[in-house]
Amino acid sequence: GAGVSQTPSNKVTEKGKYVELRCDPISGHTALYWYRQSLGQGPEFLIYFQGTGAADDSGLPNDRFFAVRPEGSVSTLKIQRTERGDSAVYLCASSLRGDSSYEQYFGPGTRLTVT
């Protein structure tokens, strides 16, 4: 079946602009995660959704970052007033449920470059 998909695969934007990154999880997966991966580093947790609600958003770096999952499926990560330091690969993952028993399946990522 289809895996986790993310669009766009690459996004170049100017400093100060607004961007939206989309994640389509595996059908039926109730848990969805966003991570940010900077060059040479491991993924850094941003936010976790169980269904439509953000159960843990403690990883969002500041209030310029926001994510939604209105129907419990597709999720959008929104970044306002982008800064050069936001440049990274943004990864989405989904799992059947949120606890450790269930494997997280990762998407290919969106590479964001802020110029």
Place this chain on the structure above:
Amino acid sequence: GNSVTQMEGPVTLSEEAFLTINCTYTATGYPSLFWYVQYPGEGLQLLLKATKADDKGSNKGFEATYRKETTSFHLEKGSVQVSDSAVYFCALKDTGGFKTIFGAGTRLFVKA
């Protein structure tokens, strides 16, 4: 806070050599431990996991044992292949939590 430390790479080995990638962690309680792998041009995928002390996770010839006394989860493989060349990430997830904490990754190169 919780953290994962893994050995810096790159690690370069010849085919059929023995592999160890060290990983230690800091966490409260009893986290679940994971190794993820990222092959060139592919997405991150789970390699193996262990959910309690003394558990051994294994997959594709790789093994790691959850050692609570040394807070370690070292990855081992007896005989590596060129196709094992990838970046390997050690990670933990808190008991009852949903946040996964990753190490910085270790790049492995295997030469024929």
